[in-house]
Amino acid sequence: MSQVRKFLSSAGTSGYLLLLGAIVINVVVQGSSFFSTANFTSILSVNTPLIIAAIAQTIVVLNRGIDLSVGSNITLVNTIVIMLSNKYGWSIEAACAAGLIAGTFIGAINGFIIAYFRIPSLLATFATMSVFGGLALIVLPTPGGSVPSYMYLLYGGQTLGIPNSVFIVIVVALIWLLLSKYPIGKHIRAVGGAEKSAYTAGISIAKVRFIAFTLAGTISGVAGLCITALTASGDPKIGLSITLNCIAAVILGGTRLAGGWGGIGGSVAGAVFLGLVNNIVFFFFNNFLTHFSGIASRASFIQQLLTNTIIILGLASAVFTQRRKKRAKIAT
Amino acid sequence: MSKSKIMGLFAFMLAVAVLFSACGKTNNQSSAPNSQGSSTPASQAASETPKDKKGFHIALLDGTNQNPWRTQFEDQMNQLAEQLKKDGILTKYDTFVAQNDPAVQAQQMEQLINAGVDAIIINPVSATSLAPVIEKAIAKNIVVLGVDQHINQPKVISVSNDQYEWGKIQAEWLMKQLGGKGNILWFDALAGAPANDTRSKAFQDVLDKNPDVKVLKHVNADWDQGKAKQLMTQMLSTFPNYDGILTQDGQAVGILQAIQEAGKVLPKGITSDEVVSYLKIWHDINAKDPNKKLNAVIVENPPGIGVDTMWVAVKLLQGKKLKDNALSSDSADPNSKNALLIKPSLVITNENMEKYYEQYKDKPDTSYIDNILTEQQVDAFFQ
Amino acid sequence: MNQSTVPQLDLPPQGGRSAFHIGKLVRNNMFVAASLTIALFIAGSLFNPNFLNPQNIGSIFTLAVIMGIASFGQTVVVISGGDGIDLSIGGSISLGAVMSALVMNGQNSGIVPALLLVIGTGILIGLVNSAGIILAKVPPLVMTMAVANILGIVQLIVCNGSPTGRPAPAIAYIGTHRIFPILTVLMIVGVVFMFLARRFLNNTTYGHQLFAVGNNDNAAFLSGARPYIVRMMAYILSGVVGMLTGFLLLGYNSFVFINMGMAYVLPSVAAVVIGGTSFAGGKGSFSGTMVGAILLTTLASLLIVINTDEAGRQIINGVALVLILALYTREPSVRQ
Structure with a gap:
């Protein structure tokens, strides 16, 4: 029984449970076709940018912050890669490297403003969101461009039955998990969860905060590269919806907004959960509701309502599971 | 300790996924249990002109419906679909909305391909982001049409107001x-x-x-x-x-x-x-x-373009071919001749304003001045 | 707020309870904000001499009044502490506008029913928010975001995707009439509102309790206030004033469309913070928020006269906001 309690109180529980629930419902509405490679590839490769964005957001939230500029970061990286490779003839590999550096730089700007000007992260990233969005418009004013076909075929393909983009997620996750074994990882949580204690323990609050946002920027850059591979093009407005979605993913995954508690596992599960919700709504309509002709005129509203209701239920249950965990909180 | 739990669960889920997908590898083309089947895409791919010119499954992917233009656009297409269903030309018609999220639209399209559909009409969130998915659809001989906004893909015909x-x-x-x-x-x-x-x-x-x-x-x-x-x-x-x-x-x-x-x-x-x-x-x-x-x-910039596109989709599925001069280039995509541009014909100035006012004065404020082509007018684009 | 587990980053104890006692910090904030606003006006006139003409100033202040009233709820919620924030005001404003348009439908007789409906719905929204935040202990950021989503959908369902209706002539008059080029009726409404808000926050029992609860839950409880009720009232107020802002916005615009209120959400948070209200709770004023609103609106208007394109405007807006925020909204360093 204590094993179960230990499991229930670990970080990310709510995310895993929600994911499990979503899988079950999905199988019900979709049928056995759920278990096909094509299906997994569809869901996972399309949502990989969101999953990676959720990882980036987790790092910031663990540090008791929030990053509203993730979407703009992804957009700017996407436009930079396309501009460099299409307009200036860079090789796609070099353009991607430049994009990654740009993402890191963006995170560093955020980190600098938040750590050293001490502006609340909500407002600071709200401000930088428009700056980076505007820059993306300058870099690539209209959607267009292309990438070599091997890039998007590789991204959208499978190896050994696993969608290739999943490997990217695994690499990013491993990097963070490795970092969290080192002092810096622990410090990010410490500063998030118990700032005064961390300070008296000699940790430089500003430096840690700066690193957290910079790291989040790099990872968002990876998400930008993924979106470039996914869409095989550039669009100065591609990343707008990712921001709110990745925040939802983090909350669904059980990471506390107050900082210090949580983990990327839950956020990854939360992001996949969101992808499955879209899938569930799609198949619910495609397989069941299509028979009701009267539904057609309201279909679009009902889709929205359904999607939002499921997400809200998910958020509520995520917070509910959090309450139990308060007893088992581990302060690092 | 909780880290290894995360890793463990992660690995477990991954293993489950691999197991299932390996099992499902042979089952790439799946139709949902309750779908009223039209001919499966595989058999459609085999024959250029389908044996039966009826019973199609069409889906509309709308980027957003957060404004009355789109609502009118969707409603009119729904009405035509109902009529076509009565005539047996369509067996299934659905609308899916993407809330301005290009990832959602890509996912919806992927699922439509997996579920087996004959034609997809897309009002895109982004002109370019669907390129890889569209290639998948075309490889399966699904008819893909853009509506209202141009899609920059050489094999996709976009029907829009010019x-x-x-x-x-x-x-x-x-x-x-x-x-x-x-x-x-x-x-x-x-x-x-x-x-x-x-x-x-x-x-x-x-x-x-x-x-x-x-x-x-x-x-x-x-x-x-x-x-x-x-x-x-x-x-x-x-x-x-x-x-x-x-x-x-x-x-x-x-x-x-x-x-x-x-x-x-x-x-x-x-x-x-x-x-x-x-x-x-x-x-x-x-x-x-x-x-x-x-x-x-x-x-005019009529929401009726949706209905026009639906007719085009039906005609294409029935094997008709567009006339050579029906297509031109969209200025955003100058290298391809994949745009079916419908030039605005309705222009209102002080000379004819009163006439149109009489026609529209009882309609809601937020509805749009409209112009829907008849089936015959759409036929004129075809050989 | 987790009093027991997370150490509070409270401001120096001089941060007081009412505007009169708030002391130099907030007055400084307002003074700085006011000076910045004047600087922006001068800068605007350098780009375009008409920027300083009375009509333009009147227009800017009118927009600021709307933004300020929209941010009243946010002010109250943030002062109430407990990580209070209300991201659902965008939804309330939009829904308020849509509902008012439907009910009023261009008739003066529709004013009272519309007001009743709008206020009633606002109370409901506040109750839902409070239920989640206080009873289920959902973080305010999450709960209000979720409610915002719901309100967006309710808005669509209420008008079936196509919002219709016009404001009553009296309301349109209030929203649009200009007495002098520099003075609109809405500006007068704004001043009256500011006066009432100030009295409400500083001279009523509730106001005192609000600041007390925001400052320190336990102490407030011991002195007779009930933190939960106070916070619930804060969210109810926010919902009601949000819906009323939608009502007012309908008068200003004379037409209604979907998601009219979305643009106000994050700027309202910015206005509140610039005006001197701290996220830690227990300190702040509505006058500060109003000045913050004026500053932000002036900045937005300034960007129009500058000769740049949309991308440039976005960038300058973001950079300017960062600079303003850096100037005087800094959370105290841990050392303090």
């Missing part, structure tokens, strides 16, 4: 109203949106031909009446010497209201907004003082 013509007609009208010289205020819409950019280019091309017309200020109002009104209110103070107003639609009502509220004199010319409330305001201004009529123009 936005370049739309912009050109009104800009030229305005130039004529100004007699070729004067000052204008220029309201574009959402920067980065393809329709905006095409129209903006059309405006610019006409302005280039009229060097005596000066642009006092060029702003973006994002197809938002409220923002347009705020911008205009400000411009009334800061750029008061304008003669005419060049604006995209979804904005002129706000601009006009700003002018009316400030009590300023009406502009020498103001361009188009196809929402019915614009027509009503126009009529009211004229009625109040027939000597001071509003000099406006409305160029």
Whole structure:
């Protein structure tokens, strides 16, 4: 029984449970076709940018912050890669490297403003969101461009039955998990969860905060590269919806907004959960509701309502599971 | 300790996924248990002209439905679908909305391909982001059509109102109203949106031909009446010497209201907004003082384009081929001839405004002036 | 707020309870904000001499009044502490506008029913928010975001995708009439509202309790206030004033469309913070928020007269906001 309690109180529980629930419902509405490679590839490769964005957001939230500029970061990286490779003839590999550096730089700007000007992260990233969005418009004013076909075929393909983009997620996750074994990882949580204690323990609050946002920027850059591979093009407005979605993913995954508690596992599960919700709504309509002709005129509203209701239920249950965990909180 | 739990669970889920997907590897083409099957895509791929010209499964992917234009657009397509279902031409028609999220739209399209569909009509969130998914669909011989906004993919035909013509007609009208010289205020819409950019280019091309017309200020109002009104209110103070107003639609009502509220004199010319409330305001201004009529123009941008596209989809599925001269290039995608552009034919000026007012005066304020092609008119595009 | 587990980053104890006692910090904030606003006006006039003409100033202040009233709820919620924030005001404003348009439908007789409906719905929204935040202990950021989503959908369902209706002539008059070029009726409404808000926050029992609860839950409880009720009232107020802002916005715009209120959400948070209200709770004033609103609106208007395109405007807006925020909204360093 204590094993179960230990499991229930670990970080990310709510995310895993929600994911499990979503899988079950999905199988019900979709049928056995759920278990096909094509299906997994569809869901996972399309949502990989969101999953990676959720990882980036987790790092910031663990540090008791929030990053509203993730979407703009992804957009700017996407436009930079396309501009460099299409307009200036860079090789796609070099353009991607430049994009990654740009993402890191963006995170560093955020980190600098938040750590050293001490502006609340909500407002600071709200401000930088428009700056980076505007820059993306300058870099690539209209959607267009292309990438070599091997890039998007590789991204959208499978190896050994696993969608290739999943490997990217695994690499990013491993990097963070490795970092969290080192002092810096622990410090990010410490500063998030118990700032005064961390300070008296000699940790430089500003430096840690700066690193957290910079790291989040790099990872968002990876998400930008993924979106470039996914869409095989550039669009100065591609990343707008990712921001709110990745925040939802983090909350669904059980990471506390107050900082210090949580983990990327839950956020990854939360992001996949969101992808499955879209899938569930799609198949619910495609397989069941299509028979009701009267539904057609309201279909679009009902889709929205359904999607939002499921997400809200998910958020509520995520917070509910959090309450139990308060007893088992581990302060690092 | 909790870290290893995360890793463990992660690995476990991964293993489950691998197991299932390995099992499902042979089952790539799955149809849902309750789907009323049309012929499966595999058999359709085999024959160029399907043996039966009926029983199609079509889906509409709409990027958003958060504005009345889209609602009208979707509703009309639903109505046609109901009629086609009664005739047996369609067996299944669904609409899926993507909430302006390109990832959701990509996912919806992937699932449609997996579920087996005959034709997909897309009003895209992004002109380019669906390229890889579209290639998958085309490889399975699914008919993919763009509607209302152009999709930059050589094998996708996009049926849209000719936005370049739309912009050109009104800009030229305005130039004529100004007699070729004067000052204008220029309201574009959402920067980065393809329709905006095409129209903006059309405006610019006409302005280039009229060097005596000066642009006092060029702003973006994002197809938002409220923002347009705020911008205009400000411009009334800061750029008061304008003669005419060049604006995209979804904005002129706000601009006009700003002018009316400030009590300023009406502009020498103001361009188009196809929402019915614009027509009503126009009529009211004229009625109040027939000597001071509003000099406006409305160029149609009908939501009926959705219905037109549906007919095109049905004809293509029935094996018909488009005439060679039916297709042209969209200015955003100049290297491909994949645009079926429908030129705006309905232009409203003071000469015919009253006639249209009678037609639309009982419709809701936020509905749109419309024009739906008949099946025969769509047939004219085909051989 | 987790009093027991997370150490509070409270401001120096001089941060007081009412505007009169708030002391130099907030007055400084307002003074700085006011000076910045004047600087922006001067800058605007350098780009375009008409920027300083009375009509323009009147327009800017009118917009600021709307933004300020929209941010009243946010002010109250943030002062109430407990990580209070209300991201649902965008939804309330939009829904308020849509509902008012439907009910009023261009008739003066529709004013009272519309007001009743709007206020009633606002109370409901506040109750839902409070239920989640206080009873279920959902973080305010999450709960209000979720409610915002719901309100967006309710808005669509209420008008079936196509919002219709016009404001009553009396309301349109209030929203649009200009007495002098520099003075609109809305500006007067704004001043009256500011006066009432100030009295409400500083001279009523509730106001005192609000600041007390925001400052320190336990102490407030011991002195007779009930933190949960106070916070619930804060969210109810926010919902009601949000819906009323939608009502007012309908008068200003004379037409209604979907998601009219979305643009106000994050700027309202910015206005509140610039005006001197701290996220830690227990300190702040509505006058500060109003000044913050004026500053932000002036900045937005300034960007119009600058000769740049949309991308440039976005960038300058973001950079300017960062600079303003850096100037005087800094959370105290841990050392303090």
